[in-house]
Amino acid sequence: MGNKILALVAALLPKNYNLELELDPSKPNFKGSLTADLRVNKKSNANGISQFELHSRNLVITSASITTEAREYPLTVSCDETAQLAVFQFSKGNSLPSLEESETIQLNVKYVGSVQQVSSNRDQTVGIFKSSFNDGKNHIFATHCQPSFARSIFPCIDEPSFKCSIQLSIKTLTGFKVLSNVSQQSIETTTKNGYKLVKFNKTPLMTTSVFGFVAGHLDVLKSQVPEQEVGYPMVPIAVYSPIQINDATFTLDTILKYLPKLQSFFQNKFPLDKLDFVLLPFLNDMAMENFGLITIQMNHLLLSPTNLSNNMIRLQCEQLIVHELVHQWMGNFVSFDSWSHLWFNESFATWLACHLVSDNDTHDNDSHSYWNSDAYLLQQLEPQLISDSTITRKSIMDDISQLDLNKQDLITNDIFNHIAYTKGITMLRSLQLCIGDQLLSKAMSDLFNDNLALFHEKSVKPMDIWNHVGKFLKSENIPNFMSSWTRIPGFPLLSVSKEDAESTNLVQHRFLVDSKLDQVEDVPYHIPLFIKLPNGELDKENILMTDRTMNLKYPITLCNHNAQGYYRVSYESGLCYADFIKQIEEDKLSQLDLMKIIVDLSHIIGNPNYEKPIHLLGFFKLFKYLSEKVTKKPDLWEPISQCLSILEAIQLSVRVYGKGSKSPLGLDIITILWNAINLDTKSTYELQALGSLLTLTKTEPRSVEVAESYYSTLRSDSSDNKKVPSELVSSIFQVIVANLQNVKQWKKFHELIKATDRILKNIEGSYYPEGEQGKRLFIEDIYDNLGRNNDEELVKKTLNFIDGTIENEPAIQIMQGLANSIVGEPAKIELVWDWFVSHFHQWLRRSQKIPKISIIVESISFSVFQLVQVSHSDDLRSFIESEKDQVKDKLDLEGIWVDVQSAAISRLKLYEDSNSL
Template structure:
């Protein structure tokens, strides 16, 4: 797409805008005077035509200051106006061409959250003291390119101009814009109208311009010596209603605005700051210069809402993020939407850093939300080889795919690039050092000519940082992370040097990718595998930090000392693979000394979870190393309990790895593997210091409960666990109230189901499938929003675990129940236990196994299900999907019996499911192979 800023003979340096708005009309009137000057990108001396952006505007006249009327043609498909003069006009370097345009624009009516809040839009609302919806809010939203809906302009981020705004509207309205009010003229002959004149703005791109008028309440405070002119900075929050519920936002601003000013060594870059809360805003938040608009639900809170720490923390993050933008993104702005993800990354990175540094109870870098929901999620998506692209290419793809008329910020924003950018900035800061990074960033604001007067590229910041720090590594580091696709994996081998008898380490990096969506015949040699610039974040024995080798830029790096961990505290955007016995020996040794925290051990296990079943990256040492670490914990002295270790997050992840291995062993009937893991986890269960109902009912930590649940599930065949679960099941059924956390219910049901030998026992669980209302009060569930939701969850858990039975009578009973209720929601989950016990013998006379009975039953009923469970049928409307899931779990019991399945008379009907199963089973085969080795 061609840019007007590059091809137009004239570009603007100032917009003087006069707008008249009546909320009862669907249009507004505008007069704009644009100061235009020669475009230095074009080498011509005369012109007779030029263009400006405009959409849904009606221009009535366009005149240069010399009274030269211009012909105006609307180029609707280009969202532009063509201005033409009858005469050729000279184009001089220093001449200003004042263009006056009279026009009319549309006011966008907003009635629902789905309506587009673009350009100038209006919504009305119920006033606090009246029963009529005759209060109004008119607001603007210009990002990325909606200023053209408000006035003719060059609506591109590569141009910054000053704005002078005057708005004529109702006297009762509050009027807010991106600069301070200069004066208010109420001398209009129309008594109900006033004209508000604003000061000239700072240099801004059109996307950061805006105003709001309407029936607004306000709260206010002054921050001393904080504005750009060293006077008190007025902070005002406006809202159409309940503005006093936004006082928490004032508290946040009062704390963090000075911290940001100190970080940049630069006062707030305007002489006022407003937050304007709006009933509707599609982008939810917009960081207009010194006038931040926010969808009001994000900042209006009752005292009861603020009692929730999650609400407080999310609010702090939002507000500080928008404050950061006033320095980076606004005062320093970017010349292309290519840098949108970086702009947002920087605001979030710095907000997270300042909050973590100044709020000891809110270290965001170590939270579940950052490490799992944000960072880990992006890494998973970026590991998909067919879709993985560099930050640079991701923007180009989005820009190409979204070339229509109504491109939104969301269309241009890439969440993976955003998360990758946050991690890049965080690791760069850690590599440089927090103090040096801060001082270098502050120096940017000393060069206003380069970093304020014109928009920049994001790389300009890093070039400058490199100059300040006298290091080429800064720009090379950032270039690596923006130009290379995907993410790296660093392999670590620690070995004993035969000469010195000391431990030494070798690090090797490659590009990491999952094998899930890759063709079996894929050739690794075709993968782009250029070395990344990796901040190692190395922890040495004794919990020391490696300050000697902090950055890895080549394929391999040899260290003459051992390492304990790479990527400590899980801040880097890469995976680590420990690939020698000595690595795990060092990890176990440091665990004993208490030098490995929960997050770091969790990261070891989490990375291994992405190697398990991945034929390109799984090593047998990953499986044996996991077992070694867990066995080391289980073998610790008797006085050391799991509670005293406080490694719940990592233990839960480590046990998840064992569950994955067990599942592969179940599918391929490798009972020796299951027995070995059962013994290990039984040993670990002995480290639980108290399994009493009194203790269990007091458990609230999600990871601790997850650990206990997995211990129960992995030892469900052992007598101690079975005895425990009989007692816990009694409390589930009989109480007292709030006895059992819901996180334990599934594994308890599983163990109970596995022990069942007769119909009487089976009915105790089966009754809970029909209804769990009688036990709901006995269960602790902090996640359910209602009692009914809790009951439904408990019923689904009963269905899911009903099938772990291993007698012929109960298998028959179960299969009849499934067939009778085949259309019921979630009935397919009853096969989970059947699948798990598929190799169990249920008739010793003829060695009939569970799977034999299921296959006979499946063949008998499949055709009937296929007729009845057509697309869109069933109580949940997912008949076809349900049938595929049932077929998948049944066929999985015969994954090593291809000939039997292929002889089935209706094989063509189930062939797609069988092929999917064979494809997905590759990971199980890889796991089994790795365990065997």
């Protein structure tokens, strides 16, 4: 793409493009004719112009000239293919005399470009592309310009910082529907037999990346958003699809419902004179928000009545449609001056779409909104917090400064940063909740006002917006808040402690999982507190914390109410947990608040930087209370299933260090839960809890009985059995393998792999999707459990098996399973260590022929070191000492040892803290 910003250095700049394209489906190329009004570029200081440049990619320019009022100048054109530029040169001694700033001259270019033929999802849909359907009888031409493919449609300044108007005409078949960013001005049908010339109105100022047109065989649904009382004019709306147009009714209805809501939010009219949605057979980026002409891959929005009866699908489609609508104001009318701001553009569209769709949710119950769903907390926010917890994570600013915007043939995916995007959504949501809808709308409305054109005439930076909003609301906190979250990496842990019932202390530090705090610059964040008070109301007194510590002279229940901020909270006083229980008892704690408390605990427990005995104490207190209540409140199965996975981690650590001396923690709770659980349940969370109960008590008769009954159903040939819930399958395997008695039974279990297809027919639920992916997951579950046996003969058998299949990846899973299941059992650990030492060299010799063996041996070494590091610490150290240099070109034994030790620190801390209970 070349390294320079052309709009800064080009001698001449376009004011308007007049573009005529000829599209003939029988030809692989298209013809183009461009007449551009040019002005002199004040920034380039050219005195007498001998040449100028425009972006151009795969265009063959056949003629070019400049016309001024006085005369015509022929131009010669050369192409710089690497920089994707067309260089226009005046002939020698014939350069253009210097121009007045106000003077306009005309560039005339004739050229030929190519049309990409698209027939599957693998074909790139960029520039102008054509898909054919109905046995090749019907065709659709469409475009995709983001980030820089407009230059393969016409010579232009193809950069996000540059805006210009465009007037397009298209000559094509009379049978085609022809659409572009704005409405049609005229249609001439007399040009040539079977052809018509469609001329569109002139667009407002826009970047080339949201330019677009569609021409082809399409069906249509039409309607209009009526004129609004506040003076917004009527907006014609149309949805186009090559097939099944009646399945697009939901799309049309959604646009009609939300476009007026967006006009009210932005307090400005829709910025164009019409809006089209076009459903296309293929589109790589799934959806593209071209100004006034949104394109979407059709399978996402053609919805049958069955699809429409599914609330989740409806919600996702609404969010997608409203997201694209938001871009028409933010991203298109107001645009950003660099591709590095793409994350913000996308965050804004998603945040506002989710906000409006949630706000408008027809369910009375708040818990149905997107922000309160698992789809948000567990599938979007949590994975992002997890990946943002490591020391190598950069701030949004540092991350985007490393994007390679000069990469050849950049595609949208190259410039989209997912972590920045998700963080951005939460930042915007926090800000909106702190400011309030009405004030935020009012503060932003100037940006979209056509008459002011403050933010429309040129592209801006996200901070320009927040500076404006801050000025309007007379609050420096707003730009500071946005700047802090984009410049500081990671996120904080906010610790809450109560010395007495009357006051609360808050302290913040960066949250890290893999390093100590003294290894980073631990800068305080701008934390939106979202404090919930004991009376159930939100605190209005303190809403933002910018210092390290804060003391409140009143009691609080919790911070980060309903996971509205991007951080975790650590509750460090017994009073906190007592209060949670009281709030649950009185039905005042939302399910989301409870889930967030437990999810945060699951990341604090086992983290040596932050874990304290109080976390374990609080955890067990809360867990027990929930277990006692669950028969009356079945919703509690969801937090309980989270608690059970924390308990599994605690028990594992105790087994590593406790040498079986003490009975496992949480036994009383497990008994309560076994009595409460309904074995025939269909609820996902109750099933997840049942799965954990089975594995936590895998050798007890009750677990064996349940697992064996399901195990025989799984293997059954008959199809009229009741089916096995997919949530339970892995736990059933774990119980079965833990109780195997002999090698014959073990072989039979292994042979389940051969019967995968038949067994999957006996399973219900969504954990194993249909097709190859589901089969793969199922086979992985078998390997995960194949080593989890307890019998000494079987341990030997398993070790032999691993040795025999050392060149295959499942060896890693089987070893990990075996190591986990014999933790704390000295005789079996001894077997593993002897086996490892005696086979180690032989494996490495084989890795000379089969290099991937050394990767497998690396993982196996990690599992074995972790298993033996307490019981055989001296043996292990002398082994590493004597071997590390000999094997260093194949294996980094020292590195593995460091990893094992750092994992040991957290297990040991967890053991010590739980021992202190």
